[in-house]
Amino acid sequence: MKNLLFAFLCLFSFSGFAQQFELHYDFRHTVDPKMQSKNFPTLFFEYFKSKEIGSTLLKIQTDFKGNKGNIGQCFIQLSQTIKFWKPKIYLNVGYSGGLGIIESIKGGFYINNSYALGAAYPFLGKNSWYSAVLCYRYSAFEKPSHDTQFTFYVGKGIRNYKFITSASLVCWTENRNHGDDYTKNLSGKKLAFFGDPQIWYNVGKGFSAGSKIWLYYHVLTPENTIQAYPTLAVKYKFE
Template sequence: MKNFTSVLQLTIFLSLLYLSATAQNLQLHYDFGKADDGELNADREHFTTTLEMFRPDSLGSTFFFVDMNYDSENGMSFAYWEIARTFKLPKIKNLRLELGYNDGMFIPSAWLVGLQTPFTIGPASISTSLYYRAEKGAKSADAQFTGVWFMMLFKGKVTLSGFVDVWSQDDYNLLGDKDGKRVVFLTEPQLWYNIHKKFALGGEVEFSRNLFTFDGDVEVMPTLAVKWTF
């Protein structure tokens, strides 16, 4: 109950803080996935809030999100955020320069620079990005591919959205020393039923490999959620 109270307080605070911005939403998820990494229990049974903002302009677009987990008696137990800025390139219609920054608790920060290609297929808006990835403390540079999709169906009643990330990062041996690279896979498709233009019910399913468990298994973490769009 204490965690839920903290979630409500944060939801109200963030709603007021970003009320003047455009094209953003606040999501409240309940994670109930089951996972393990050998003998380590990695189950999730907690609330997560996600604040997203996407704002296009004449020069390109800005996107950010902030994730916060509430798996502690005192409230928030984890926070992570990403921000990305694209810039249109002169005389090149569907190619943009993109700069990004990722950071969070217990996670090394990373700078990203690359190229983004936005396009549409039927009702779907899609973008693909290929980055040079520089993670703090990494033995050498890495690469990352990101794909993002968004579409509305059934006269705007249903929204399909999500992303897929694939990147390389340092691997470690049993002694805890850096030993080559490993590939991390993460995708989070979302499904929403839009009860109102501002309120939706739905959720997401997180599929990952080498993200928070390292036994080679693909982990599946579903959520149920509500979303408020400002």
């Protein structure tokens, strides 16, 4: 239990209960004008709480990429770890999903629900923390997809945690045919990847400044290309 608690406590500045807001400005149109129509701000809310039997992590991402800066997409992720036994392996359950709009057709879309069930193994290094999670993933497309998902979390404190670097790296398989008109002629599986390496400088009094790079492969486009979009950000942590 101590390993998992220590890893997440470091991530949230040594607090067993923490909440934080992050405000990012995403430069994806600047670096990829052919694929991305605009730059936009994104607001994150994160909630973390640890107990003796495990920990809860909730993330809500709101993208202000709609017309005149309105909300264009909202994404929710929830993760829970549980352990009632001595071995340092935790049961991990997770959920993600959301909604968005497409301005060009004045319509909306689902970010399809996905559910995960598996095992998490946290471990420590010098001034650093890690967690490896292997799960079964169910994606609720019109034609559901049953897959394997691997997630790796890493974080490191630098100069007595004046700087903190971290990342979550997620890799999974997924049916190419989702059961809709757009994918109905496709077959087989595809490999998808998401990452968010980031660095933060602790300004003080709960405030940090930093940057994050969004990494996508087979998430935003079916093309075999890695997309990398940087942000500039500020963060405020409160308890």
